[in-house]
Amino acid sequence: MEPSAIQFCARKISVITGDIRKALDICRRAVELVEMKGEQGGRVTIAYISKVVREVYGGQIQNQLSGNTSESTLPLQQQLLLCSVAIATSKKHGAKSETVTFGKLHTTLSKICADRTLLCPDFSELVDMTSMLESRGLINIKSNKDKRQHKVTLRIQHKELELVLEDKTLLSTIMDKASKFCQGS
Numbered sequence: 001m002e003p004s005a006i007q008f009c010a011r012k013i014s015v016i017t018g019d020i021r022k023a024l025d026i027c028r029r030a031v032e033l034v035e036m037k038g039e040q041g042g043r044v045t046i047a048y049i050s051k052v053v054r055e056v057y058g059g060q061i062q063n064q065l066s067g068n069t070s071e072s073t074l075p076l077q078q079q080l081l082l083c084s085v086a087i088a089t090s091k092k093h094g095a096k097s098e099t100v101t102f103g104k105l106h107t108t109l110s111k112i113c114a115d116r117t118l119l120c121p122d123f124s125e126l127v128d129m130t131s132m133l134e135s136r137g138l139i140n141i142k143s144n145k146d147k148r149q150h151k152v153t154l155r156i157q158h159k160e161l162e163l164v165l166e167d168k169t170l171l172s173t174i175m176d177k178a179s180k181f182c183q184g185s
Contacts, residue, residue, distance in 0.1 A: 001044040009049045015155055016057050026052050081129050083171050084109040085152055086161050087178040103148035111181045112174055
């Protein structure tokens with residue numbers, strides 16, 4: 001097994017689950033894949049690790065947003081919040097940082113809800129929803145004394161989230177109009 005493949009696996013799994021057992025399982029599956037293919041040299045490369053990670057975790061976000069299983073479906077408000085985090089931290093929408101404060105996140109979410117004539121959660125509900133998204137491994141929260149200054153970071157790739165959101169009409173429309181929600185926030 002190539003050292004770079006082990007490092008790649010460790011980084012990927014630390015972002016997805018943070019569970020070393022999952023990393024070892026991915027490595028085991030990659031070794032099995034190399035053995036099945038019967039390639040000369042039999043070295044596990046980054047390509048094999050990447051393939052196994054996609055097979056195992058590739059649909060994780062898709063499942064949570066699409067409702068393929070009853071336990072993994074995100075409520076609409078949490079999906080909107082995830083959209084808001086993506087918009088507020090996206091470089092293509094003018095974000096200077098990959099983190100966003102609760103205050104700015106609430107402002108972005110409020111603009112989205114107002115635009116779509118949806119009920120906007122109050123600040124305490126925002127805190128609860130971010131906690132739920134963090135427990136699902138979709139975002140990280142860095143605490144601060146002032147709750148409005150807590151910082152939120154996406155734990156998933158912007159591109160992956162955007163691809164999944166394209167399948168949802170409402171969320172896709174919001175992402176298309178993202179620059180509107182970033183102005184003045």
